[in-house]
Amino acid sequence: MVAKEVLTGMHFMNGDEACCEGALAAGCRFFAGYPITPATEIAESMSRRLPQLGGIYIQMEDEIASMAAILGASWGGVKSMTSTSGPGFSLMMENIGLGICTETPCVVCNVQRAGPSTGLPTLIAQGDMMQARWGSHGHYEIIALSPSSPQEMFDMTIRAFNLSETYRLPVLMMADEVVGHMNERVVIPYEDEIEIISRRKPSVSREEYLPYKADDDWIAPMANCGDGYRIHVTGLTHDERGYPAMNAEAQERMVTRLVNKIRKNRDKIIATKNLYMDDVEVVVVSYGISARSAMKAVRDARSEGIRAGLIKLETVWPFPEELFRSVAGSAKALIMAEINGGQMVLELERSVRGACPVKLVSNFGGAIIHPRTILDAISKAAKGKL
Amino acid sequence: MTTAKAVRHLPPHPMDSLLRTERIPHIWCPGCGIGTVFNALLTAIKDSCYDPDAVAMVSGIGCTGRMAGYIRLDSFHTTHGRALPFATGLKLAKPDTKIIVVSGDGDLFAIGGNHFIHAARRNIDMTVVCVNNFNYGMTGGQQAPSTPLGAKTTTTINGSPEEPFNFCDLAASCGAAYVARWTAQQVRSIRSSISEAMEKRGFGFVEVIAPCPSAFGRRNRMGNALEMLKFYRGRSVIRSDIDTRDAIVDIDREIVVGKFVDIERPTFMDHYEKFNRPQMPPWRVGHPDHQKGR
Amino acid sequence: MPDKRERHLLISGFGGQGIVLAGDILGKAATLYDHKHATMTQNYGPEARGGACSSQVIISGEEVLFPCVEEPEILVCMSQEAYTKNIKSLRPDGTFIWDTDLVHTRKTDMHFKTFHIPATRMAEELGNKMMANIVMLGFLSAIEPVVHAEAIRKAVMDSVPASTKDNNIRAFNTGREYGTSITKGLVKPEPGKHQD
Structure with a gap:
């Protein structure tokens, strides 16, 4: 028996479960995570659902590894996500930066709880908003969404995947403890009514392909690992070939594009x-x-x-x-x-x-x-x- | 567009098909042991049955990590210490890819130590090549988790007060399916160990004791690169199948080399399939049965 | 004309009693089978078992915006601690329901509409005290019909393991029958245990 990918119908479920269902409906087939209140239910739902859909759930040794693993999976051509809360979000910052720099589509759901530090693990806050914006070092633009209900957890997780695939970056879901743990009506539409966007692939030959050369919309088509393009991907400042380029000019060119692909498309994103x-x-x-x-x-x-x-x-x-x-x-x-x-x-x-x-x-x-x-x-x- | 300084007048190198020749010259110092290991690795890949389009290299940060920038394969130069979890995600998402992780001793065992023990424990199907030069070369020669007790580095000018890890013993005790160690002068053995590790289904680990003449060698008065190579080779004792606890690396006494572990053990994916979908047919091209048929 | 009034319930007890499941079933019944709006939120401590635990359920004919139950009109207590902690929040005209054997009430709290049932004991008699929460739901459905009994029955069926469905429905019916007989004055409830 093959499990259903999209659980079309009306449900009474919590926000964390709705996030999982939204991700699966969006085509997510890889989840790496680490248990943390109040985001654990996302991982638990994923661990139950993903294997039945031919996907992979893996619990990593920490959130640093979780973030690294979803980047790797994304380059393997599989839509991927992780979920966490404050302390884990802090650990993910390093590789969120790698995802920004290497332009890797993926989704990170932060079910926020009160900090600083361990804070109030079971109670709400919205204290990671600036961390979402600036938490990784260096200058960059980010996309973050904020759901207000389990229904929006479902809807926005799909949108988060679509945005990440379109603009090639980690998209952050800034949820919170109450939305994550609250049970409410969630209506899941028919599969053919859900808009799914996947990354644009290169249309040129291996010899002509420049992995970081953008089209007119500031976004570069993405070849996955194994597509035969023999790409090089690095967190160093790089040129259009993806090769390290250690000078101010290359830095200016790369960051300008990373910033502009969001800024110039803000009307479509906001x-x-x-x-x-x-x-x-x-x-x-x-x-x-x-x-x-x-x-x-x-x-x-x-x-x-x-x-x-x-x-x-x-x-x-x-x-x-x-x-x-x-x-x-x-x-x-x-x-x-x-x-x-x-x-x-x-x-x-x-x-x-x-x-x-x-x-x-x-x-x-x-x-x-x-x-x-x-x-x-x-x-x-x-x-x-x- | 770029400032690549491709050296066009040189005759073609036998490994050119696997090299991003436009990125040569490389950044490694003259006499660095990484080049030897890189050459052995390229030969192993070239001689293997794998389609190069289905082989990917993942690295972290450091001198060794730069291999990923020179190899003409799908290659990923990630963050410091995180090559293994990145490679884990890549492998599980794309199980038909042969994954090679190249990493230095600091990258793999200090900042990335936790990832190492878990990747080995899970027996993720990948080949990990560690160039151990006893210090952090790229940043100028600081203390590493491999730095011998008493050895001098820029951060231990009076001698390192810490006892180093035995990487092979760590790998073996965490469950690696293949573990070997050589010194950089034992090129044929390095190559054959890398080949064997690539053939092995599971977590393979090959450590190479390599000279870092610019930093570690200079500070510890070990002579030039060739002298260092010979020194490590001279200290080496081949004792394959020894208990890895006794496979010591002590540059004052002996460096035990050889193939220490070569076992069959179910991989992460083997167990994952068994527990999660025993009723389902092989579900992807990367399924174990498919790989055996290669 | 939908019932716009928000009905606020607080179900409380300790971890392991199925307090959150009870709230979930009630919300699910209201949402999926009574076609109303409902939210269920939970309060819990770090302990998996034994710590104070409560679920807050709001049921309305309209979208519920603020999901917190501050002054419940119906309070269910299944532990002494839950009673001590929550009784002060109950509205003056509210309904107070408790497990006869698990809560020692104060006489001074008897000005509410009060109902009690030995839910845990009844569940034990039915073979599993884990079903005390379902007995309590049956009782609640008879005392305060915020959600139709049939809707709750369906939601119970959705929410419990397949092998325990029959038993759980029996538990629900037991609680409901006890409640109905009390509201109809057919039986006198056994005396509650009061502290002075």
Whole structure:
């Protein structure tokens, strides 16, 4: 009996399981990981499902190895992912950088818990947002998504794979403990309704192929190991042949492209969900689980007659600067709700460039932000008392 | 476009088909033992039955790791110490590929030590060639987990206060299916051990004691490269099938060389298939039955 | 017209009692078979067995945004610690349900709508005390019909190992019958154990 790849139908499952099902539906057939609360259920689901689908699940010796293994698997031509939480995410940073530099498609799901260090293993935070952006050394661009529900864990994991295959880089799923462990309705569509994107392959001969020469869209077609192209892949700064090139000129050229393939395609990458934004005075900005509290607060504010609106970030990186710059002109205030000491709010402030006040509603982790706290901030902002 | 300094006037080298000749000259110092090992490795690949398109090299960081940049195969020069987990992912995703990992003693056993013991324990089907030159050459000669007790490096100017690993014993005790050690002058033995390790289904480990005249040799007054080669060769004692605990590397007394382990043991994939899908037919071209038929 | 009101339940006990499974079954029943919206979140400590454990279930006719149960209207307690910890959060007009043998209640807490059942003992009599959570679900379905009994039965069938389905359905029915007979005043519940 061959297992089903896509579990079409309605389910009541937790976010971690939904992430696994999304990955499988996207074509993921390799998972390497290391147990860590609250992401373990992703690994457990993968360990049960992957062997039946002809795939590989392997528990590595640590998260450094897990990240290295999924890069290797991806070069072997298999869509691959790993999952972790804060401490493991820290260990993965080194090879996330290798994935960026060598342009290796893969997906990393970070089910965030409270830090620093071991912190609160079983309790929520959204404290790794800046680590997601800048955690590996050097300058680069990254793509990170933030799901707010088990359903979005499913949907966004598919999107994460599609983005990683399109733009050739590790794509980060910045989930959190509550979304990971919360059971809720997940509707899995029919297989033929799911859009799957796979890496673009070279169309030229081995002699003509330059592994890091990009097409007009800044993205280079990718030959896998064993395709006969005899590629060389290195984490050193390299030229279009993939060969090490140890000078400032090569560095400039390589990093420019790594950055531009994201920046120049940001319109296709960035996704937000906007609610009540037509006549808005006070805009709440949030992502992940906090966006649910924010949505409740905005609805409650509307029922009190306050013209509040919500922008929910579905992609957290790249950050939609232009959107906020345009919103800031007409809004009384922007409010960022997030479970950390203020991380994405810095981006928000940077984006609006003082055009309107920006207020942070947050805690340091351990609990979800209460909608009431956000509602209070909305009320104050509406009265101009921020 | 690039500044490759291909030396066009030289006559063709027998290994040219396996070399990225446009990347020569290489970065290794004159007299470095890595070249010898690289040559032996290329010969082993050339003489093997493997289609070069189905052979891949994975390396980490360090002088030895640079082999991946010169070999004209699918080649991956990864992060420091992480060649083995990268290669593990590559092998499991593409089981019909023959994987060769090349690595130095620091890369493989200091920063990558944990990965080594687990790759050997899992018996991942790959060939690991370690060039052991007793120090970190690329960064100028610092102490390594192989540095002999009392030997001088830039970070142990009064002599290393640590006892080194016995890599072959470590490999054997972790379950490697093939383990051998030679000194860099024993070229034919290196080549045949690499060939045997490649033929072996499972984790094969070949250690080569090699001179690093620029750093280790100079600081320990061991003479020039040729003298170092001869010195290591002179200290070597061939004792195949010895208990690896007794297969010591002591440059003051003896360097035990030979083939120490050559066993059959199910690989990770063998067990994975057995436990996870016993009812399923061979599911991919890389299945053991397929490889045997090569 | 869907029931927009959110029903907030807190099921609590210790690790190993199937507290989270009970919440999962309830949420699944509401979502898949009653076609409502439901969220189930869990609180747990680092221990796999014996630590305090609770599952929070919200059931609504509309999408549930804030998944935390702060003031449950229905509180189920299957351990002394769960009772001590959670009783303060129960709404004044709430329903308090507990396992007769496992919770020593205070008389001062009897102003709630109170119901108790020796769920663990009944499960033991049915052959496996691991089914106490299912007995409790049956009891709950009779006392507070937030989810249709048939929906819960289906969800139980989905959630337990195939070989134990019959036993679990028997456990559910046992709890439900006990609950029905109490609500109809057919039997007097055995006296609860109070502390003064």
